[in-house]
Amino acid sequence: MNIAKLAAASAVSALALGWAQSAQAEDLTLCWASWDPANALVELSKDFEAKSGHSMNFEFVPWPNFADRMLNELNSGGKLCDLMIGDSQWIGGSAENGHYIKLNDFFEQEGIQMSDFIDATVTGYSEWPKNTPNYWALPAFGDVVGWTYRKDWFERPELQAEFKEKHGRDLKAPTTFAELKDIAEFFQNREIDGKTVYGASIYTERGSEGITMGVMDVLYSFGFQYENPDEPYSMDGFVNSAGAVAGLEYYKELYDCCTPPGSSNGYMSEGIDAFKSGQVALQMNFAFTWPGFENDANVGGGKTGYFVNPAGPDGAQFAQLGGQGISVVSYSDKKDAALEYIKWFAQPEVQAKWWEMGGFSCLKAVTLDPSFPASQPYAQTFLDSMAIVKDFWAEPSYATLLQAAQRRFHDYVVAGNGTAQEALDGLVEDWTETFEDDGKL
Amino acid sequence: MTDDTKGRNPAAAPLALGRKVRGLSDRALAWVFIAPTIFLLLAINIFPLIWTVWLSLTNYRANRLNAEVKWVGLRNYERILTDPDIWYSMQATAHFLIWTLVLQVLIGFGLAYLINRKFKGNDLWTTIIVLPMMLSPAVVGNFWTFLYQPQIGLFNYVIAFFTGADPASFSMIGDVNLAPWAIVIVDTWMWTPFVMLICLAGLRSIPDSIYEAAECDRASAWRQFWTITIPMALPFLMLAVLFRGIENFKMFDLVVQLTGGGPGSITELTSINLKREAFEKWRTGFASAYAVILFVTVFGLASIYVKALNKVKER
Numbered sequence: 001m002n003i004a005k006l007a008a009a010s011a012v013s014a015l016a017l018g019w020a021q022s023a024q025a026e027d028l029t030l031c032w033a034s035w036d037p038a039n040a041l042v043e044l045s046k047d048f049e050a051k052s053g054h055s056m057n058f059e060f061v062p063w064p065n066f067a068d069r070m071l072n073e074l075n076s077g078g079k080l081c082d083l084m085i086g087d088s089q090w091i092g093g094s095a096e097n098g099h100y101i102k103l104n105d106f107f108e109q110e111g112i113q114m115s116d117f118i119d120a121t122v123t124g125y126s127e128w129p130k131n132t133p134n135y136w137a138l139p140a141f142g143d144v145v146g147w148t149y150r151k152d153w154f155e156r157p158e159l160q161a162e163f164k165e166k167h168g169r170d171l172k173a174p175t176t177f178a179e180l181k182d183i184a185e186f187f188q189n190r191e192i193d194g195k196t197v198y199g200a201s202i203y204t205e206r207g208s209e210g211i212t213m214g215v216m217d218v219l220y221s222f223g224f225q226y227e228n229p230d231e232p233y234s235m236d237g238f239v240n241s242a243g244a245v246a247g248l249e250y251y252k253e254l255y256d257c258c259t260p261p262g263s264s265n266g267y268m269s270e271g272i273d274a275f276k277s278g279q280v281a282l283q284m285n286f287a288f289t290w291p292g293f294e295n296d297a298n299v300g301g302g303k304t305g306y307f308v309n310p311a312g313p314d315g316a317q318f319a320q321l322g323g324q325g326i327s328v329v330s331y332s333d334k335k336d337a338a339l340e341y342i343k344w345f346a347q348p349e350v351q352a353k354w355w356e357m358g359g360f361s362c363l364k365a366v367t368l369d370p371s372f373p374a375s376q377p378y379a380q381t382f383l384d385s386m387a388i389v390k391d392f393w394a395e396p397s398y399a400t401l402l403q404a405a406q407r408r409f410h411d412y413v414v415a416g417n418g419t420a421q422e423a424l425d426g427l428v429e430d431w432t433e434t435f436e437d438d439g440k441l
Numbered sequence: 442m443t444d445d446t447k448g449r450n451p452a453a454a455p456l457a458l459g460r461k462v463r464g465l466s467d468r469a470l471a472w473v474f475i476a477p478t479i480f481l482l483l484a485i486n487i488f489p490l491i492w493t494v495w496l497s498l499t500n501y502r503a504n505r506l507n508a509e510v511k512w513v514g515l516r517n518y519e520r521i522l523t524d525p526d527i528w529y530s531m532q533a534t535a536h537f538l539i540w541t542l543v544l545q546v547l548i549g550f551g552l553a554y555l556i557n558r559k560f561k562g563n564d565l566w567t568t569i570i571v572l573p574m575m576l577s578p579a580v581v582g583n584f585w586t587f588l589y590q591p592q593i594g595l596f597n598y599v600i601a602f603f604t605g606a607d608p609a610s611f612s613m614i615g616d617v618n619l620a621p622w623a624i625v626i627v628d629t630w631m632w633t634p635f636v637m638l639i640c641l642a643g644l645r646s647i648p649d650s651i652y653e654a655a656e657c658d659r660a661s662a663w664r665q666f667w668t669i670t671i672p673m674a675l676p677f678l679m680l681a682v683l684f685r686g687i688e689n690f691k692m693f694d695l696v697v698q699l700t701g702g703g704p705g706s707i708t709e710l711t712s713i714n715l716k717r718e719a720f721e722k723w724r725t726g727f728a729s730a731y732a733v734i735l736f737v738t739v740f741g742l743a744s745i746y747v748k749a750l751n752k753v754k755e756r
Contacts, residue, residue, distance in 0.1 A: 068720060075504040075723075097505055206703035261591035264615025264704050279592075396505065400722040407526075407706055415617045415705025437500070437724075 125325030137325025184258035199258030210267035221312030222247025404430035517730035549636025582698025643677025
């Protein structure tokens, strides 16, 4: 081939490549909540932009408004979001109402195996109906409710001695809820370094989902079940079982005895503030908050310890699942480019980088890597917690079910109206009515 | 097709239009002018109202576009009117409405009465007093949550200073007994200046000659207040009550920011409850019925009140 021919061929190739790239280059918009992991994803996605030629835009909404804003967007068939990292509970409604595209064929075509991801996240974030191989999302961000504690306070000899004298055991991370309450009471109104501190920060938020996430996190280990395993949607005796009642009473006792004053409407950010400012010894919060504590001037540098949600009175131990999967919005005009993003995101090396940047990867290749438990002080706690997760209803009516729970729990725990039994009996009535409206009962 | 407008004198078109318009009757001309407004009114106000009434008779859910919409008749209305939670919400609204009106009228009128007197710095004080109503309700709600914070809140410290109580011993927005008053206090702080301005307009509209005549008749200041000031300012006061009453019946943003309707449901006003039904639970048909009931209630009460206001003005 002479030089002229080579030049011509090169020019044609360059033109063809340029045309192909310009034809494929899209402006994709990814919608998610506004929080630290989202900022990490912006950084991570620069690699996708460089490799694909697509450009990424992001629409992040603060958590308290996230569901309202994004569900409105989906329900109205909006084209704002090409990719949605939606909450796990949206999966039923989004699948049944056609908001997300089904990903089974795409996964098969691209060789993406769901068995490569943590089982609980596949069930929680991707499947609808649950426990069937129908996938509507790729597990994107694993999350679970766990606890942090002030390791530096726990290690003080004078506090250890006092605690041992009082309770006859060492002051260390609790393994049962009874122990947790003892520790919270021990720290409540205690003077530490000239400052009054309090026992625990727990979820009490009324407006969105806060108190439900907190209460459920405790109730599971006390014997709460959403329904009769042999009779779907039959809830009497399961939602309001004796164990569930005891669990709800425990949550109220913990709220009354051991939270800082003014904790009547706190969720994730209030918990972070309470812990970072040195107000509380224990803090309930989602795992996504943990990287932030390691880097914090007040509680970082080994001052913070992490533990899995403790066990209930009968030894049962579960934790509330958080986290989200990433889906392609069916109303998008750029579905092919959005699928390219998911394909890129599913790669093991991208997932490894995701974990390094503060994203909680759900890929087993990352989490089961021998170096994983030692990679961060909270890595082992995260793994252990993800092994015991349970999730709230993911039914299309999840929002109605959630609002009923919010009202019943807040009414009892914070406002002090009625009894735990009445609250849970009322919840059974509310949920039964919702399922009757849906034609499922 | 040929264009027969070609070659015509451009000035002829307006003339032709003018002749045509001149050919219209006054009535037709009036319709031409008001038709766009009527169309907009129908499209923006009347059609949505009728649509809402229709939706209220169905089980429609806006988040389930593919689901079958069933006619349920008056079932939504029946469920609302027999739902104790909704009545509880109405009760919370009534408490908020009554107390904010009472306090705003009393304090607003008192401030207007003081500001109406000539003194040095009168304008400056008026400006300072009206500052709260210039703020966004969302901002006000947000910063009052900090003022009410038991550990750092200025409000708690002020109360503690006067009572000797521990500031951290009470939570204005976390206590079921205090939270209803917490929202009343903030709304009163924010909107009393509005009532004051309306009352001030009323007080300044009373001619000095009436007071001069009363003084000639040796009427005491107390008697002048009850027989001149109050009766003549009453229509303005009633107007202020009407405005604030309608506004507070649909109060949403301030309370959502302050308490989110909690603790429990103690400050869940009807508008918050309605929003939850419509846009969180997505029970669109049910929420439509709820909205219709609220609309009829406000419209009915406002109509009765306006009639009373007109009677007072005629006196």
